[in-house]
Amino acid sequence: MTRKYFTDATLVDKYEEYIDMVISEPPAPEGTQLVHAAPCALNTGVLDDAGHQLPIPAFIYVDDCLLAAV
Numbered sequence: 001m002t003r004k005y006f007t008d009a010t011l012v013d014k015y016e017e018y019i020d021m022v023i024s025e026p027p028a029p030e031g032t033q034l035v036h037a038a039p040c041a042l043n044t045g046v047l048d049d050a051g052h053q054l055p056i057p058a059f060i061y062v063d064d065c066l067l068a069a070v
Contacts, residue, residue: 006056
């Protein structure tokens with residue numbers, strides 16, 4: 001299911017109530033410069049050369065997992 005629905009942008013609106021419950025604390029201070037990770041042989045990134053989301057390999061087969069990519 002993750003591979004099929006991961007790129008379905010309509011799910012963001014449909015499940016906004018639940019997505020808003022996910023909290024990352026503490027937030028980075030204002031002005032924080034985030035560092036981009038460099039792709040390597042094991043972690044090749046999540047976007048193709050055109051900036052499109054690559055298919056997500058999903059090895060978790062339970063209905064209560066959360067998969068995130070930036």
